[in-house]
Each structure stands twice: as structure tokens, then as C-alpha cells.
Amino acid sequence: MTRYNHIILEIKVAIFEDNKLLRESLQLLVNNAEGMACSGAFPDANKLLRHMQIADPDVVMMDINMPGISGIEAVHLIKEKFPHVHILIQTVFDDNDKIFAAICAGASRYMLKKTPPLKMIEAIRETYLGGAPMTASVAVKVLQMFRQQTVKKVEFIDLSGREKEILALLVKGKSYKAIATTCFISIDTVSTHVRHIYEKLHVHSKSEAVAKAINQKLV
Amino acid sequence: MRYIGLPAILLMFSFGAYSQNTNIDSLKKKLSAQKADSNKVKTLIDLSASYQLASPDSCLVYAQRALTLAEKLRYDKGIFWSEIGIHAALYFKGDYPQELANAFKALSLSKKLSTPETTGYANGMLSDYYYSQGDYNTSLSYWREVIKIGEKRFPDEMLGLWANLSKIYDGMNMHDSAMFYAKKAYGKIKGNQGWHKEDYDVLRQRSLISTALGNAFAGKANYDSAMYYYRRGLPVSKNIHLETNVIDCYNGIAAVYKTTGKLDSAAWYAKKVLTAKIGRSYPVSLLKAANLLSDIYELQNRSDSTLKYLRLAISVRDSLFSREKMTAVQNINYKEQEQKKEMEAAKTKLQNQIILYFLLTGLTALLAIAGILLRDKRLTQLQKMRNNIADDLHDDIGSALSSIGILSELAKARSPEALSLLSSIEESIINIQENMSDIVWAVNPKNDRFENVLQRMNQFASEILDAKNIELSLKSDESLSGLRITMEQRKNFYLFFKEAINNAAKYSVAKKVCVNIVQKDRQVEMTINDNGKGFNVAEISGGNGMGTLKKRAAELCADFKIQSLPQEGTIVKLKFKIA
Numbered sequence: 165m166t167r168y169n170h171i172i173l174e175i176k177v178a179i180f181e182d183n184k185l186l187r188e189s190l191q192l193l194v195n196n197a198e199g200m201a202c203s204g205a206f207p208d209a210n211k212l213l214r215h216m217q218i219a220d221p222d223v224v225m226m227d228i229n230m231p232g233i234s235g236i237e238a239v240h241l242i243k244e245k246f247p248h249v250h251i252l253i254q255t256v257f258d259d260n261d262k263i264f265a266a267i268c269a270g271a272s273r274y275m276l277k278k279t280p281p282l283k284m285i286e287a288i289r290e291t292y293l294g295g296a297p298m299t300a301s302v303a304v305k306v307l308q309m310f311r312q313q314t315v316k317k318v319e320f321i322d323l324s325g326r327e328k329e330i331l332a333l334l335v336k337g338k339s340y341k342a343i344a345t346t347c348f349i350s351i352d353t354v355s356t357h358v359r360h361i362y363e364k365l366h367v368h369s370k371s372e373a374v375a376k377a378i379n380q381k382l383v
Numbered sequence: 384m385r386y387i388g389l390p391a392i393l394l395m396f397s398f399g400a401y402s403q404n405t406n407i408d409s410l411k412k413k414l415s416a417q418k419a420d421s422n423k424v425k426t427l428i429d430l431s432a433s434y435q436l437a438s439p440d441s442c443l444v445y446a447q448r449a450l451t452l453a454e455k456l457r458y459d460k461g462i463f464w465s466e467i468g469i470h471a472a473l474y475f476k477g478d479y480p481q482e483l484a485n486a487f488k489a490l491s492l493s494k495k496l497s498t499p500e501t502t503g504y505a506n507g508m509l510s511d512y513y514y515s516q517g518d519y520n521t522s523l524s525y526w527r528e529v530i531k532i533g534e535k536r537f538p539d540e541m542l543g544l545w546a547n548l549s550k551i552y553d554g555m556n557m558h559d560s561a562m563f564y565a566k567k568a569y570g571k572i573k574g575n576q577g578w579h580k581e582d583y584d585v586l587r588q589r590s591l592i593s594t595a596l597g598n599a600f601a602g603k604a605n606y607d608s609a610m611y612y613y614r615r616g617l618p619v620s621k622n623i624h625l626e627t628n629v630i631d632c633y634n635g636i637a638a639v640y641k642t643t644g645k646l647d648s649a650a651w652y653a654k655k656v657l658t659a660k661i662g663r664s665y666p667v668s669l670l671k672a673a674n675l676l677s678d679i680y681e682l683q684n685r686s687d688s689t690l691k692y693l694r695l696a697i698s699v700r701d702s703l704f705s706r707e708k709m710t711a712v713q714n715i716n717y718k719e720q721e722q723k724k725e726m727e728a729a730k731t732k733l734q735n736q737i738i739l740y741f742l743l744t745g746l747t748a749l750l751a752i753a754g755i756l757l758r759d760k761r762l763t764q765l766q767k768m769r770n771n772i773a774d775d776l777h778d779d780i781g782s783a784l785s786s787i788g789i790l791s792e793l794a795k796a797r798s799p800e801a802l803s804l805l806s807s808i809e810e811s812i813i814n815i816q817e818n819m820s821d822i823v824w825a826v827n828p829k830n831d832r833f834e835n836v837l838q839r840m841n842q843f844a845s846e847i848l849d850a851k852n853i854e855l856s857l858k859s860d861e862s863l864s865g866l867r868i869t870m871e872q873r874k875n876f877y878l879f880f881k882e883a884i885n886n887a888a889k890y891s892v893a894k895k896v897c898v899n900i901v902q903k904d905r906q907v908e909m910t911i912n913d914n915g916k917g918f919n920v921a922e923i924s925g926g927n928g929m930g931t932l933k934k935r936a937a938e939l940c941a942d943f944k945i946q947s948l949p950q951e952g953t954i955v956k957l958k959f960k961i962a
Contacts, residue, residue, distance in 0.1 A: 183779065189786035196793055229778055256781035257774070258824055258839075277785040278816035280809075281792040300842055337845040337857070 175200040175292045178221035180238065181254070182207050182230045186277075190225065190284075197285045209238035216246055223292050226271070228255040228262055236266050243270030243366075250291045264305045270366055272296045298358050303334035306365055323361060330357050407433045424453045424461035431468045435475055443472035463492045463501050470508060474664050483710055486512055487717040491724075503532040510551075515627075516703060516710065517667040519554040526551055542568045546591035549599055550631070554667075558602030565595040583623065590620040594628045597635045606639045613639070626661045630668045633659075637675050650679050657695075666706070670699045777823055781816065788812045821881075825874035834864035836873050837900075840880050847888045848896055853913075859900040866902070869962050872939060876907075876959075879935035883911050883955050891915025891953060905961045912954040917947045 177194045179202060181187040187205050194202040204219030210232040216224075224242060228235035239251050251271040255263065256278075263274045272291050275284060290297075298306070310323055323331065326347075333343045340358075344351045410430045417423040431445035446468030453461030466489045473485070486508045493505035510525035526548060533544045549564035569592050572585075593616025600609035613632045620628035633652045640649035656662070656672035663669075677692035791805045791812070798805075824830060824839060841857050848855045868876070880898075887896050893915030900909045929945075932955075936943035941959030 181782075183782035183786075186782040186786040186789075189789040192793055193789045196796070229774075256778050258820060276820070277781045278813070278820060280813070281789045284789075300845070301838060304838065337841040337855070339845065339849050341849075342854075 173199075175223055175288065176203040176219070176221045177201065177223050177225060177288060178203055178216070178219040179205040179225045180207075180209055180215075180230065180235070181205070181225070181227045183227075193281055193284065194288070197288075200285075200288060209233040209235070209241075212238055212241055213245060216242065216249075221249060223288055224249055224251045225275075225288070226251055226253050226266075228253050228259075228266060229257075236262065236269050239266050239269040239271050250294075252287060252291050258301075260301050260305065264302060267302060267362075268309075268365060272362075274299075274302075294359065295355055296359055296362055297340070298334050298361070300335055300337040303331055306361065307331050307335055309365070323364065327357055327361050327364075330354060331361060334358075419452060419456070421453075421456060421458045421461055424449050424456070424458055424465070427452065428461070428464050428468055431465075431472065435471060439472050439475035442475065443469060446472050459492065459496055460501075463489060463496060463505075466492065467504060467508070474661065483512060483713050487713065490717075491721070499532045499536040503529050503537075506532075513710075514551060514554065515665045515667055516706060517554070517670070518707070518710075519551055523548075523551050523555070542572050542588045543591050545571075546588070546595040549595040553595070553598040553602055556602070558599065561595070561602055562599040565592065565599040568592045569596060586619055586623050587625065590616055590623060590625050590628045592616075593619065594631045594635070597632065601635055601639055606643060609635065610639050626659060627665055627668075630656050630659050630661075630665060634668055634671050634675070637672070641675060641679060646679050646683060650676060653679070666699055666703050670696055670703065673699060773823075773826075777819060781819065784812050784816050784819075788816075821874070821877065825870055825877065828870075830873065831867050831869075832864065833866045833868055836868065836877055837863070839877060840898075843881060844884050844896070844898070847884055851888050853888065853891075853893055854895040855898070856895065857898045860902050863900060863902050863907070866905070866961055872959075872962060875935045875938045876909075876957075879932060879939070879957060880909070880911075882931045882935065887911070887913045887915065887953070890918065893952065902961075907957075907959055907961060909957045910954065911956075912952060914952045917949045917951050917953055919949060920945055920947050 177200055179187060179190050179194070181190060184207070187207065191202045191205045194200055200223075203221050204215060206215050206219075208230050209215075209226070212233065226235050226238055226242075230238075233241075235253060239253065242249055242251060251273075253263070253266045253271045253274045254277055255274060256276070258276065266274065273287060273296055275287055279287070329347065330343055333346060338346070340351050340354045343354050347354075407430065410426055410433065414423065414426045414430065417426060427445050427449035431442045431449060434442040434445060446465055449468060450462060450465035452458075453465050466485055470485050470489070486505070489501075489508055490505040493501040496502075506525045506528040510522045510529060513519070513522035513525065526544075530544055530548065533540050545564040545568040549561045549568070552558070552561035552564065568588075572588060572592060593612045597609045597611075597613040597616060600606070600612065613635045616628065617632045617636075620626075620632060633656045637649045637652035637656070640646070640652065653672040653675045656668055657676075659665075659668075673692050673696035677689050677696060680686075680688035680692060788809060791808045795802055795805045830836070830839075837857075837859055844855050844857060884896070887893060891913045893913035896911065896913045898909065898911050900907065902908070932943065932945075936957060936959075939957075939959040941957050943958075944956040945953065946956075947953040
């Protein structure tokens with residue numbers, strides 16, 4: 165979970181990126197940033213568990229498009245064996261389906277590669293601290309997914325009224341700030357609600373039928 | 384093994400594949416060793432045939448066993464010959480009347496098996512039945528079939544066939560034809576120099592031909608010749624147990640004696656007919672004999688005997704008559720069944736034709752569809768390949784740009800003097816990345832619905848305006864979401880929107896930007912207005928910002944209006960038609 169109350173010494177970041185130039189640049193970037201260090205940079209996720217043991221990171225930056233084991237699968241694996249690790253997925257494409265699948269698999273956040281480097285660092289810090297923003301596109305898909313749930317399912321998890329409200333605003337593209345104002349709550353509360361939504365999403369998306377549906381969209 | 388007892392007519396046909404082994408013991412031994420297969424059926428039939436004369440009961444038993452096994456194995460040929468065997472057995476037992484059904488069954492089967500032997504044999508059986516009933520016309524019609532087959536397939540047997548034909552004509556009192564065929568047969572066998580051979584076939588033929596000749600001559604009132612041939616034929620027939628021929632000879636001789644006035648001899652021979660074992664199976668002969676006797680006794684004025692034999696004749700005639708009725712009924716039944724079968728066959732044929740027709744049409748359609756699908760598949764494969772190559776390229780470029788961005792950012796920290804240069808590099812990179820992202824998005828076929836465009840517009844606008852603390856209100860018609868929009872149009876529309884929002888963010892210093900998109904009959908109208916400081920339209924018209932807007936609007940073939948007054952905000956309107 166998050167470490168609000170602890171002194172942050174150094175965030176250990178592991179990087180999985182198949183493009184050599186980018187991988188090395190990211191390594192440089194992370195190492196040069198305050199309060200974080202790159203504990204491992206790998207070109208693919210094929211020896212994931214071993215690499216994870218070597219790097220022992222707090223945050224992982226995972227490229228979605230890699231040869232061999234796909235980024236999404238890797239997210240699954242990491243969340244299974246190393247549940248405390250936060251995952252940031254990186255992608256060139258705005259491919260909503262893939263992004264959504266990764267988020268359902270347990271990624272905290274996604275980043276487009278065109279994100280300015282400074283924003284990247286910020287994102288890593290935020291992720292480590294537990295902030296998980298939800299963009300409008302992701303929010304739309306979350307809404308769709310919860311709508312499609314059938315009552316018959318035993319693991320029926322529904323969003324609370326508040327969560328649905330926030331989700332609806334997210335879909336419209338409102339920022340956390342705007343939502344906080346509209347709902348008369350603090351931004352932190354908004355974050356917490358969003359986090360809850362993510363958790364429910366992860367639980368829900370573990371169900372086979374859902375996983376299948378997601379996979380089918382990607383194929 | 385041939386069923387030798389069957390009324391003279393049928394003896395032509397062998398079982399074809401069946402063995403000639405008549406040794407009962409060796410057959411029995413063979414039987415015990417055999418498995419329940421078609422060979423066993425054959426052995427059973429052979430055994431049955433061997434018992435014909437010695438024990439008609441055993442003959443029947445074996446024939447029935449053969450039938451049961453053949454039916455179980457669905458061995459049609461075996462079924463046929465077993466039925467023949469049963470027929471013969473019952474004939475020998477004198478239980479013949481029951482077996483018209485059997486004869487018709489054989490006929491049906493023969494149609495199914497459709498070999499010359501079975502067809503010939505079945506027709507022969509029926510001809511024979513009608514002959515012994517005295518229905519010579521029907522007998523002739525069936526026998527004609529036999530002759531046809533004989534002429535085609537069994538030329539050697541024609542002797543016997545002609546002899547029998549002669550007998551039928553004799554029955555019909557067509558004595559010339561009877562004579563013709565009898566002589567024909569005789570001529571042939573003499574020509575073969577076979578008359579004196581002693582093998583079974585020849586003896587059989589001699590018996591037949593002699594009887595036929597006897598009848599023919601008697602019919603022509605040539606009693607000496609008639610007697611001659613009867614006398615010649617009788618011992619032969621007795622020897623090989625051709626009972627019908629024996630009876631015929633007796634009747635023939637009796638008739639001749641009567642005509643020539645030798646009444647006692649005539650009576651003697653006629654009585655021999657009445658005591659024949661197979662009398663019941665050959666009622667016409669009984670009738671003949673009974674009539675003869677009653678005539679004879681009448682001539683001798685012995686009224687008691689006359690009456691006795693008259694009564695006998697009447698009872699035989701009665702039974703013949705009732706049997707005629709039964710025959711007629713069975714005939715009709717048989718014909719009905721055959722008709723039904725034919726109709727079913729025709730129906731199935733028609734059905735098959737229809738099915739075939741549909742299959743062919745279906746197949747052609749399938750082939751056509753397959754052809755189209757294959758072509759589509761090729762096209763989609765090509766498209767996929769293109770997409771994959773483009774994606775890889777994009778990925779590489781994107782990643783490279785990202786790293787350049789990162790490196791220049793890091794460089795900024797190390798070389799403050801180069802800050803402005805590096806910033807320019809960064810700006811260029813951001814530009815390229817933006818453009819690439821937009822193009823990739825626009826080209827992706829998944830994004831062909833208006834709601835995808837709206838989503839992206841929303842994302843973009845809220846990010847940009849949020850950073851400048853400008854409130855965004857983006858409204859659109861529900862009806863827009865599902866509309867499909869082409870690649871070209873969505874690219875241009877989106878880029879127009881981007882430019883307008885960028886302008887608002889950069890220059891307007893507004894508090895709020897409102898975007899409103901409506902549609903009617905595929906006419907989309909977008910209004911963007913801000914409450915910023917406005918600008919002088921006339922001044923800016925020539926500049927870059929306007930240029931982009933104008934270009935995009937032109938590509939959309941859209942109506943484009945800008946209204947702005949200093950301090951009163953700006954309104955941008957765009958109207959275009961979705962293709």
C-alpha cells in the first residue's frame with residue numbers, strides 16, 4: 165500500500181522497454197531525478213520474475229508493446245507475485261482497449277510516450293504515493309464495464325452512488341479539481357474514491373468472463 | 384444343387400454360385416464348422432435341396448433355417464434362394480396353395496436383386512403356379528419373361544424353355560403353336576446329339592420334350608405318335624422324379640386310351656394321377672383325371688363311380704375357383720405393393736434430384752462467397768501488414784522522440800546556456816509527437832464513429848484549458864455519437880477544433896470556453912465561443928492561425944465563420960455535411 169507516513173528515501177524504479185535508446189534515456193532520467201533511482205532496466209518481460217527479484221522495485225515502468233510476453237501479461241504476473249509494486253504502463257499509442265486491459269490487470273496508470281520528461285517524473289512520484297488518476301477515456305470504459313455486469317454473477321460488485329457520480333464526471337473529462345468543486349469534497353477524497361473504483365475494477369476484472377471479454381477485444 | 388422337383392418348368396436355373404455337392408453327410412459336417420455367415424446360408428440351402436425327395440419336412444426345415452439366417456445377415460441373394468427352397472419343400476409336401484405369397488415375395492426380391500437367374504426363376508415360379516391352376520394365359524405372360532431371359536443369357540436352356548412353352552400352348556388348346564415349339568426343341572436336342580446322353584440335364588430335357596411332344600401330337604389327334612412319346616418319356620420322368628411330367632404322361636396316356644376306346648387302361652392311368660403325391664399342388668391334373676374317369680364310367684354305365692368322380696371333379700373345381708379368387712386378391716395386393724414401391728422410388732428420386740439441385744446451387748453460392756471472402760481476407764491481410772509496419776514505425780519513432788526529449792531535458796540541467804536552444808528542440812519534438820499521435824488516431828478504423836472524435840476533443844480541450852485555468856463546457860447532440868465519419872473528415876474536423884482551442888487558450892484570456900455541437904440531417908454545426916478579450920478579425924485574417932482554420936474548413940467543404948469584437952469574446956462557427 166502507500167507509504168504516506170514513511171520518509172521517502174529513494175523510490176526504486178524498474179524499467180521494461182524494448183527500444184534501446186529510450187530505455188537508456190529513461191534510466192538516465194530516473195537516476196538524475198530527486199528521490200528515485202533505477203534499480204534495473206530490461207529489454208523484455210521474458211524473465212520477469214527473476215528480473216523483479218533482482219531489481220526489487222517500488223515502481224515499474226512497463227512498455228505495453230514488447231516482444232515475447234506482452235506488457236499486459238507482465239502486469240498480471242507482477243500484481244500476482246508482487247502486489248505492493250505500482251505499475252506505470254507506457255505506450256506510444258492511444259490504444260484504449262490495450263490501456264484499459266492493462267489497467268484492469270492492475271496497472272495504476274498509463275503514460276503516453278509523448279509525455280514530457282518532467283511530467284514523467286512527476287507521474288512516477290504520484291504513482292508511488294498512491295495517486296492514480298483516471299482519464300476520461302478510461303472512465304468511459306470503466307462505466308461500460310460495470311454496466312455490462314449481470315446480476316446473476318456471484319461476484320457482483322457494484323459501484324457506490326458517489327463513485328458512480330465521480331465516474332460520470334470523469335467521463336465528461338473533468339479534472340479532479342473540477343470534480344472536487346462540483347461535489348463539494350476535497351481533491352484527496354476524489355482520489356480515494358477513484359482508488360476504490362480501481363480496486364473494484366481489479367477484483368471485477370479478475371473474473372474469467374471479463375478477462376475473456378477484454379482479451380477478445382485485443383485480439 | 385438344383386431343385387429338381389419344382390414343376391417341370393423351372394429346372395433351367397441353377398443357383399449360380401452354389402456348389403454341386405449332393406453328399407448330405409459332407410454337407411452336414413461342413414455346416415457344423417461354419418460361422419453364421421453367407422457361406423453357411425449356402426450350405427443350408429444345399430442341404431435343403433438334398434432332402435427334397437427323401438424328406439420334404441427336412442427340406443423345409445433347412446430352407447427355413449437358411450431363410451432366418453439370410454434375413455439376419457440381410458443377405459438378399461440368400462433370402463431369395465431360401466424362399467425358393469421353402470417353395471419347393473412345400474410343393475413336395477403338397478402344401479402348395481399357401482405359397483402364392485411366397486412366389487410374389489420371390490418376384491419382389493428378384494426385382495431388387497435384378498440378376499437374370501433370379502428374375503428368370505421368379506417369373507418361372509409364377510408361370511408355373513398359374514399353369515397348375517389352369518390359368519394358362521397368365522402362365523404364358525410370365526413364361527414369356529423367362530423365354531426372354533433365356534434367349535439372352537441361357538441359350539443352352541432354350542430346349543427346356545421351348546418344351547414348356549409348348550405345354551402351355553397345349554393347355555390353351557393352341558395345338559399348332561404347341562407342336563411348333565415341341566418340334567423345335569426336339570430338333571435342337573437331336574441336332575446336339577444329346578438325346579442319348581445320360582447326364583441329368585439331358586434326361587430332364589428329354590422328359591420335358593417327350594411330354595410336350597406327346598401332348599402336341601395328342602392335340603393334333605395323332606394318337607400313335609402321342610403314345611409313342613408318352614411311353615418314351617414316362618420312364619425317364621419317373622427316373623429323375625419329375626412328378627409333374629409323370630402325371631402329365633399318365634393323363635396323356637389315359638386320354639389317348641379313352642379316345643381309342645381302351646377304357647380300362649385309361650381308367651387305370653387316370654387313377655394313378657389321383658394317387659400322385661403332389662396332386663394337391665397340381666390341381667388341374669386332378670381335375671383332368673377326375674373328369675376323364677367320370678366320362679369313362681359314364682361310358683361304361685357305372686353311375687356310382689361316375690357320380691363319385693364327378694363329385695371329385697366338382698370339389699377340385701371349387702377349390703380351384705376359390706383359389707382363383709384368392710389368387711386374384713393376392714395379385715392385386717402384390718400389384719398395389721409394387722406400385723407403392725415405385726411411387727416411393729420415384730419420390731425419393733425426385734427428392735434426390737431436388738437435393739442435388741440445391742446442393743449444386745448452394746455449392747456455387749459457397750464457392751462465390753469463398754472467393755469473395757478469400758479476396759477480402761487477402762485485402763485485410765495486406766491492410767494488417769500495412770498497419771503492422773506503420774505501427775512498428777510509429778513505435779520506433781515515438782520511442783526515439785521520447786528519448787530525444789528526455790536527453791534534451793537532462794541537457795538543460797547541465798548546460799544552462801543552451802537552454803533556449805534545447806527548449807526549441809523540445810518544442811519541435813512535442814510538435815512531431817502530437818502530429819504523429821493525431822495521425823495515428825485519425826487513421827485507425829476503430830475510431831470511425833463520431834463519439835470517438837468527441838472523446839478525443841474532450842480530452843484535448845480539458846487538458847489544454849485546465850492548464851490555463853479556463854473552464855470548459857463541451858456539449859453535443861446525442862444523435863451524433865453513432866454517426867460514422869470518414870478518416871479525412873475526422874482528421875480535418877479534429878485539427879480545426881484543436882487550432883480553435885489552441886487559439887482560445889493562447890490568446891483569449893477567457894474564463895470559460897463553450898463548445899456546442901449539433902446535427903440535423905447529417906449537417907454538423909459546431910460553435911465555439913469564449914468570453915475572452917476578443918480580437919480584430921480583419922487584422923488577423925491573413926495570419927497563420929486563421930490559415931489553418933481556413934484550410935481545414937476548406938477540406939471539409941464547410942461553412943466557416945468567425946465573429947469577434949474586442950472585449951466581447953470570440954465565436955467560431957463551423958458547418959459541414961458528413962459524407
